[in-house]
Amino acid sequence: MKDGGDKSTRPSKPRGPRPLADLVSDLVDPIVSKRAGMTAGLLSAWPEIAGLRLEQGCRPEKLLWPPRRSDDDPFEPATLVVACEGAYVLRLQHEAQDLLTRVNGYFGYPAVSRLRIVQKPVQIHRVSRKVPSKPIGPGDRQMIAEATSRIENPRLRSALERFGETVLGRNAAERDRGGR
Structure with a gap:
């Protein structure tokens, strides 16, 4: 046997077709993380994280990470900036602690400790389910x-x-x- 290395130590390339979401997230994640400090996964999981009562009126804007002074500094959690429409602000304030718990559950560690609410319109693009019609003769x-x-x-x-x-x-x- 040639000394080309064990198969288990070599990185394997995925075979076969890959989901389009995986390919897009590989391209989009570096851009989103650089601009907003978060991943596309958080954005796509937001409806499940926010829940039915909040998903319609708010969306995550960015994660603000505190600057690290040195490598010896302890980890400091981020602040999640959430854009929220006026009617949902009070509800979001009341459910802020639950939302932070669900966000940290998504990350798998206490990544976020604070929530900053920015009141502004949240545009949700809904797919039109109206069946097209044609004028009759x-x-x-x-x-x-x-x-x-x-x-x-x-x-x-x-x-x-x-x-x-x-x-x-x-x-x-x-x-x-x-x-x-």
Whole structure:
């Protein structure tokens, strides 16, 4: 056997496909840690850390680490700066200690000792789940009018006409996109 070293001591390269999140975090983590003092993992885990009551109105901004004077200095925990909308500030203040406990649980050691709240708008980009619709033609309108013509209540007839227009418009948009 050649003296090329034991397989267990050589670093192994991952084989096969890797999740895109792993590749992106390898690229983004150095930038985020340099600018904000934290990892992309904290940002992506924030909804679980903050919980349902806080995730909508606040987000972590940065970690402020105190300067180390020398290598002999003991470790000093950081301050977590959290951007928070006005309606959530009081709730965040009341739950600050629990939040710090969950953040430290995420890191696995007491990395954060203080919380600084910065009141400002928190923009959460929500994915639109609205199904696209397409305008319907005069033939479809005529068919809907005939189907609802015997309904005596004008409010019910109007509501059913709007419902029919929506259904036919969504079906037409789905057909155009190559769906069913």
